[in-house]
Amino acid sequence: MTEDQRLGWREVRDTIHDWILSGRYGAGDKLPRDADIAGDLDCARSTVVRAMQDLSDAGVVDRRRRGGTRVRPDPVVRATLDIPITRAEIEGKGGRYGYRLVRQARALPPAPVLEAVGWDAPHEMLQVEALHLSDNVPHMFEDRWISLETAPEILSVDLAVQNANEWLVLNKPYSRFEVRFYAVAADPRLAVLMQVAEGAPMLVIERTTWIAEQPITTVKSVARPGFQLLSRS
Structure with a gap:
């Protein structure tokens, strides 16, 4: 995959969110390491970090420096408002x-x-x-x-x-x-x-x-x- 074809952080975020919504990862489950997700999705690790930060800000996942990333058992429901083009x-x-x-x-x-x-x-x-x-x-x-x-x-x-x-x-x-x-x-x-x-x-x-x-x-x-x-x- 060329650099231009690589997934952007929003696409990575939506993919991870789909994994959670589909039940692939349930409440409290630990998600793979950022580097492993980057390898699976053929994107930069920094792209996964940005995607995970957005999911964390939205209350979908809980990120801890030494504990990794887990699906929140009590996800915060918030309205989302992306900045549009x-x-x-x-x-x-x-x-x-x-x-x-x-x-x-x-x-x-x-x-x-x-x-x-x-x-x-x-x-x-x-x-x-x-x-x-x-x-x-x-x-x-x-x-x-x-x-x-x-x-x-x-x-x-x-x-x-x-x-x-x-x-x-x-x-x-x-x-x-x-x-x-x-x-x-x-x-x-x-x-x-x-x-x-x-x-x-x-x-x-x-x-x-x-x-x-x-x-x-x-x-x-x-x-x-x-x-x-x-x-x-």
Whole structure:
């Protein structure tokens, strides 16, 4: 199997989860060592570690440094909310994906962004405003701030061609995230960008990701009226 054909951590996670759901490994059972699973699935050990960490965070398995990994006897039931790639979301519903960079600039973040990422003092970040379109109609507007300390490589990415959402999901795995949902009324600028009436109700998804204790990005995504979000447990 070539490097490009190797399983990603999400596929490895889903495979291990399927083993548990099928009864191959029951409550309290010890799972094989990460290295053995990597050998069975022909992937890197680090990929298995990332997959196991996700299962541990979801309350499916219990990992101990010397005790190995076991299926939890009392699995924690939580809703899961993967960070989506907007292009895949649109195309998965049969739409034709489009993208437009509205603006980007290096700047010191305002107070709400500092609060979101947990910084006491401002550090220079990259602000990116962009539109995601479905069949040439605005689908989602995002106002994103990216840490140049954890993601300095973003400065070499042509964000007029590749959107930051995709690049970050594919290149900057996170260890934790926070998400908030709330509604706003479209102000004049948002109404023009999203091609809706001024004052139209809009769903806002505000999400921040970290690697360890260092923020990667915080983004405020404003969805077109009628947008639906599905979460599964």
